[in-house]
C-alpha cells in the first residue's frame with residue numbers, strides 16, 4: 001500500500017495536475033490497487049475551488065480530467081495519513097518541512113528530485129501564460145512517469 005500526496009502553493013495548478021497525471025500513469029503501470037493519491041496546497045486561498053481553468057485545459061489535451069478535484073489546504077493529519085509527500089517547488093518543501101518538524105511519519109521531498117533525480121522546481125505557472133502551463137505539464141508528466149515506474153517496481157518486489 002502506498003499513499004502519495006502532491007503539494008503546491010494553491011492546489012489549483014501544479015498539484016492537481018500531478019494528482020491526475022500520476023494517477024493515470026499508475027493505472028497504466030497496473031498498480032492503482034492499494035494506491036492513494038491526493039493533492040493539497042500549503043495556502044488556503046483557493047480551498048474548495050476547482051482547479052484553474054488553464055490546468056484543466058492542459059490536462060484535458062492529454063486525455064486527463066481533473067475538473068472534479070477541489071482544492072484543500074494541507075493539514076497535520078496528512079503527515080500521518082501519507083507515506084510520501086512531494087512538494088512541487090523548494091518553497092513548498094520548506095513549508096512542509098517546517099510544518100512536519102515535530103510530528104511526521106511521511107517522507108517529504110521535492111517532486112522532480114525524488115522522481116527523476118533532477119533537483120529543480122516545477123515552476124509556478126499561476127501568473128504566467130499557456131506556455132507556462134504546458135511547461136508545468138511536461139515536468140509533471142516526466143516526474144509522474146518516473147515515479148510510477150519506480151513505485152511499480154517496488155510494488156512488484158514487495159509482493160514477489
Ligand code: 4NP
Nearest residue numbers: 008009010011012013014126
Ligand atoms: P499552484 O499555483 O501553487 O500551482 O496551485 C498557484 C495558485 C494560486 C496562487 C499561487 C500559485 N495564488 O497566489 O493565489
